[in-house]
């Protein structure tokens with residue numbers, strides 16, 4: 001299921017319900033471009049749209065299918081925030097990254113979602129986009145954290161409706177007694193994320209970008225003109241953008257180079273039930289919002305447009321799949337919604353997300369004309385759109401906002417290969433244990 005050489009989509013609900021199943025061509029002829037993007041997830045396609053809108057001549061090379069990686073497999077939860085940890089202490093951030101940086105990052109936290117809102121409208125991208133999100137709390141400490149977060153949002157002038165809901169009020173939103181309460185955010189939501197990725201690729205294509213699938217980049221020769229090689233052809237480009245994230249090192253270690261030290265793959269899994277009856281759907285999720293709890297290894301879930309429960313969790317950091325994903329996730333789902341006990345599971349799948357040590361998206365340049373974006377953790381649907389915009393601004397000559405993110409210090413993971421992954425798994429187990437005890 002996670003085979004990086006499987007060149008077609010994994011067996012997900014998204015692939016089964018994708019609106020546009022028409023493939024893009026494979027690169028077979030040498031060509032030149034102003035910018036060549038490697039990787040056709042949301043980082044890649046959003047960068048392509050931003051660059052094409054600015055008049056650049058773009059080629060995008062995807063090893064498998066557009067949205068094949070995390071971007072077409074995730075929970076579809078559209079969550080704001082971009083480098084949010086950097087805005088916890090604005091004074092320190094402004095000192096470290098330059099005056100006004102924290103305020104700009106606060107704006108980007110909302111802008112990344114606005115890009116999705118505006119782009120889907122502008123290019124008529126049908127992707128079942130719905131607004132409404134619930135952060136739910138299992139412990140009093142988490143309720144306090146959500147209250148503090150609400151106050152912070154208010155102080156920042158957050159433009160969307162947010163409110164705290166008590167345990168009793170939560171029954172209007174969720175058919176469960178599992179939580180102590182939660183926080184509603186009407187600026188966040190959910191969507192059919194593979195349709196979003198494919199729709200953005202089509203938008204870029206409509207602006208002149210050339211998109212290629214099943215075109216694995218195996219080597220890059222840096223220089224004034226960068227040569228990007230696949231097994232069949234090559235692209236000469238003035239600038240390259242690497243958007244392979246958690247899959248890049250595995251698929252093309254030579255291309256990933258030192259980037260692989262800064263990002264480790266963590267796997268998360270999702271089940272999709274059969275479509276629920278209207279009555280059952282209204283019982284479990286009367287408002288049809290997306291939901292996340294607050295743990296490190298969190299539950300995240302929502303309804304699809306055809307009333308399936310998409311329930312995700314079981315983050316796995318050790319590169320080994322849990323014995324039975326379906327059984328584990330189903331029992332987690334029934335803890336929240338026992339009323340789903342007779343519902344069949346139609347799909348299950350997993351995907352790899354790139355995690356960095358400090359949980360801040362990594363944006364930068366390997367060379368003057370080789371850019372990269374990676375490491376969004378489990379929170380990349382909206383932030384990838386911010387990265388695409390910042391990279392396009394920088395390539396077009398305005399580095400001011402890109403430089404804020406590119407100046408953040410990121411630590412490499414210690415060790416190498418399997419040892420590095422094991423140390424990371426041990427570290428994450430500590431946080432899971434802390435969640436369980438605190």
Ligand SMILES: Cc1cc2nc3c(=O)[nH]c(=O)nc-3n(C[C@H](O)[C@H](O)[C@H](O)COP(=O)(O)OP(=O)(O)OC[C@H]3O[C@@H](n4cnc5c(N)ncnc54)[C@H](O)[C@@H]3O)c2cc1C
Pocket residue numbers: 038039040041042043044061062063064065066067068069070071072073074075076077078079215216217218243244245246247248249251252255267268269270300312350351352353354373374375376377378379380381382384
């Ligand atoms: C199961 C799961 C659930 C998640 N849920 C959510 C959620 O609900 N909300 C949220 O905000 N985030 C979520 N995330 C995180 C989010 O999906 C990612 O952060 C985001 O999609 C990353 O996008 P990306 O384009 O950087 O990487 P990816 O989508 O992984 O794309 C990388 C692409 O690069 C291609 N590639 C790699 N190497 C090469 C090469 N050498 N040549 C050509 N192509 C190459 C790959 O084939 C792949 O298609 C989830 C992630 C997972 C795995």
